[in-house]
Amino acid sequence: MEANGEQYAANFSSIKEAQKRISLYIHKTPVLSSETLNAMSGRSLFFKCECFQKGCPLILYFKTSGNHAAALSLAAKLRGIPAYIVIPKNAPKCKVENVVRYGGQVIWSEATMHSRESVASKVLEETGAVLVHPYNDGRIISGQGTISLEFLEQVPLLDTIIVPISGGGLISGVALAAKSIKPAIRILAAEPIGANDAAQSKAAGRIITLLETNTVADGLRAFLGDLTWPIVRDLVDDVITVEDKEIIEAMKLCYEILKVAVEPSGAIGLAAVLSDGFRKNPAWQDSKKIGIVLSGGNVDLGVLWDSFRK
Amino acid sequence: MEANGEQYAANFSSIKEAQKRISLYIHKTPVLSSETLNAMSGRSLFFKCECFQKGCPLILYFKTSGNHAAALSLAAKLRGIPAYIVIPKNAPKCKVENVVRYGGQVIWSEATMHSRESVASKVLEETGAVLVHPYNDGRIISGQGTISLEFLEQVPLLDTIIVPISGGGLISGVALAAKSIKPAIRILAAEPIGANDAAQSKAAGRIITLLETNTVADGLRAFLGDLTWPIVRDLVDDVITVEDKEIIEAMKLCYEILKVAVEPSGAIGLAAVLSDGFRKNPAWQDSKKIGIVLSGGNVDLGVLWDSFRK
CATH class of the missing domain: 3.40.50.1100 (Rossmann fold)
Structure with missing residues (x-):
């Protein structure tokens, strides 16, 4: 379209x-x-x-709203690859718990979009990871x-x-x-x-x-x-x-x-x-x-x- | 059977x-x-x-659990007949509110089964109503x-x-x-x-x-x-x-x-x-x-x- x-x-x-x-x-x-x-x-x-x-990880990956972080954690875990999840410090506790439950590695950022993006860039650089954006994708x-x-x-x-x-x-x-x-x-x-x-x-x-x-x-x-x-x-x-x-x-x-x-x-x-x-x-x-x-x-x-x- | x-x-x-x-x-x-x-x-x-x-009143009437009182209130209201609902004093507030919302007339009893039954009998006697028991029916x-x-x-x-x-x-x-x-x-x-x-x-x-x-x-x-x-x-x-x-x-x-x-x-x-x-x-x-x-x-x-x- x-x-x-x-x-x-x-x-x-x-x-x-x-x-x-x-x-x-x-x-x-x-x-x-x-x-x-x-x-x-x-x-x-x-x-x-x-x-x-x-x-299900495939669904959560491709058909999720509000669960992106946990979904990616689970998808990565099932494929045996690490997931680095950048989470702002003011995120709800239960979202963080879900990431940990599904094996994601929590990387903290400040609450601003700027901090989230700069922390994510740093992780990409250091780990060679690929960014999966929660919506702009x-x-x-x-x-x-x-x-x-x-x-x-x-x-x-x-x-x-x-x-x-x-x-x-x-x-x-x-x-x-x-x-x-x-x-x-x-x-x-x-x-x-x-x-x-x-x-x-x-x-x-x-x-x-x-x-x-x-x-x-x-x-x-x-x-x-x-x-x-x-x-x-x-x-x-x-x-x-x-x-x-x-x-x-x-x-x-x-x-x-x-x-x-x-x-x-x-x-x-x-x-x-x-x-x-x-x-x-x-x-x-x-x-x-x-x-x-x-x-x-x-x-x-x-x-x-x-x-x-x- | x-x-x-x-x-x-x-x-x-x-x-x-x-x-x-x-x-x-x-x-x-x-x-x-x-x-x-x-x-x-x-x-x-x-x-x-x-x-x-x-x-829906018909469903609530015949396929309900936990909503009996509200269901009967609604069914009666739609048929234009009164419903007298005997409710024990320790019932949750929201259940009582649902009865009132659907037009039922609340009749209070004590919390015991004995009181509920004796109050119900009294209502039947005074009003000529028919008892619809919530489960023994x-x-x-x-x-x-x-x-x-x-x-x-x-x-x-x-x-x-x-x-x-x-x-x-x-x-x-x-x-x-x-x-x-x-x-x-x-x-x-x-x-x-x-x-x-x-x-x-x-x-x-x-x-x-x-x-x-x-x-x-x-x-x-x-x-x-x-x-x-x-x-x-x-x-x-x-x-x-x-x-x-x-x-x-x-x-x-x-x-x-x-x-x-x-x-x-x-x-x-x-x-x-x-x-x-x-x-x-x-x-x-x-x-x-x-x-x-x-x-x-x-x-x-x-x-x-x-x-x-x-």
């Missing part, structure tokens, strides 16, 4: 190829719905539970695009899909595949106000990065990359930004009504669809059958509880 | 009939698995997520039996199913259907030590009720009824009892690894399969492919957190 004469890092063929490669190893993730949440939102909502994706984008293939097969009538946006890998794959199958489908990004680089980038027409981020959704603090930005620019129809308190409220609803244990990042799609900004915007009144990708799989119960008490 | 010349309150025909009746209204609940939990248990585990069952047992029909279609190779036991409705339905389809399948009940009336009843060969119960799994405090006991006596192969701390640990694993938000009662099957009592018992070494019913759907986040801190 091309736009502005530019070739994207992934396309419908690479996504179908990814699906073929991983289909032996995965089951479809279920789609859940709830009359209560439909009534609250005034739409028909369909939740694609990517958070249940199984712990055509293979990752293609794998995540398989979510749309499944989702539209399970719920063909979707007119809109809402996807959390961070570095843009997940939404790029979802948008590429969904718009290939169903060109008129609307793809909306959900982003925390405290890490709204995608909203700012879309408004400016170029990649904007932020000096700092401030959100409870730790999985959504990354910035768009040079491979994901063109896809987000061209294929994502708009970005809905939400407050942290809306994310926490949506996370509670996921637990109490859907019975799905998501991290804050995973619940942001529900937060978006329930937000006044979305509900009252005339532009989105015709989004009636909305798919919401529940991503992410690092539930840190300590942090969870702290956030519920805020 | 008969045993000891006795006709049970439900049978394979009534279960298939229930399935036909509810099949228009429900989707199959998914089955999840986890390599991590397989490794921890030394078996292949398949989790039937009944906790995701949708909020052939229609409820039949509806819950449909879980086995689905489960064995999804995972035909199961050699064992572990089911939480409280009043015995859920496990009666599951056992009747599973053993009709696959007579050699093993049906095990999972029960808290602090509410082990089923284990005691099986040992004594007659219904034993307890003076008091003491367990975090509030959904498992009821006692076997005269309709469920004969089925449990004849078709449940054994009862595995577990400590509250094992239930809490299993609930954490459900959240952190399966990403499923269960209440303590729902997690007890996993607790059982991970318990030393189960793992080291020679009688169960040949249970290799184990289905676990994750039941229950009342996640009270406050209680949840309190229990995690114990």
Whole structure:
């Protein structure tokens, strides 16, 4: 697929190829719905539970969101090669534990993107390792695009899909595949106000990065990359930004009504669809059958509880 | 199906009939698995997520566990008739809220079974209402039996199913259907030590009720009824009892690894399969492919957190 004469890092063929490669190893993730949440939102909502994706290394490698570090650790372990995982000091404890559990070697960086990248460069230099970027990589984008293939097969009538946006890998794959199958489908990004680089980038027409981020959704603090930005620019129809308190409220609803244990990042799609900004915007009144990708799989119960008490 | 010349309150025909009746209204609940939990248990585990069952009144009426009160409230509301729900004073807040949300009229009783029954009798007398017992009812047992029909279609190779036991409705339905389809399948009940009336009843060969119960799994405090006991006596192969701390640990694993938000009662099957009592018992070494019913759907986040801190 091309736009502005530019070739994207992934396309419908690479996504179908990814699906073929991983289909032996995965089951479809279920789609859940709830009359209560439909009534609250005034739409028909369909939740694609990517958070249940199984712990197979091939899947985790190519169809992951929020588990990149653990996934690579496991994939490397099974191949008998070392994995060096650069982790910022403010990462949730459970993410670090998962890396260690799967045999990855933790290399600490400061919390800034700059520190993460310079530490990663140093590791590459010293070890001869190859960088596998968590989102700015055509293979990752293609794998995540398989979510749309499944989702539209399970719920063909979707007119809109809402996807959390961070570095843009997940939404790029979802948008590429969904718009290939169903060109008129609307793809909306959900982003925390405290890490709204995608909203700012879309408004400016170029990649904007932020000096700092401030959100409870730790999985959504990354910035768009040079491979994901063109896809987000061209294929994502708009970005809905939400407050942290809306994310926490949506996370509670996921637990109490859907019975799905998501991290804050995973619940942001529900937060978006329930937000006044979305509900009252005339532009989105015709989004009636909305798919919401529940991503992410690092539930840190300590942090969870702290956030519920805020 | 008969045993000891006795006709049970439900049978394979009534279960298939229930399935036909509810099949228009429900989707199959998914089955999840986890390599991590397989490794921890030394078996292949398949989790039937009944906790995701949708909020349709017909389903809730006939295929519910843990939601009986809310289900009846909703069913009655949709038919325009009143529902009087007798609730013990120590019931979790979220269960009461669900009843109110669905339009049920809450009638308080003390926490004992005796008080619950005498208050219910009084309501029946005063209002002319009909009692729908939460488990000691052939229609409820039949509806819950449909879980086995689905489960064995999804995972035909199961050699064992572990089911939480409280009043015995859920496990009666599951056992009747599973053993009709696959007579050699093993049906095990999972029960808290602090509410082990089923284990005691099986040992004594007659219904034993307890003076008091003491367990975090509030959904498992009821006692076997005269309709469920004969089925449990004849078709449940054994009862595995577990400590509250094992239930809490299993609930954490459900959240952190399966990403499923269960209440303590729902997690007890996993607790059982991970318990030393189960793992080291020679009688169960040949249970290799184990289905676990994750039941229950009342996640009270406050209680949840309190229990995690114990």
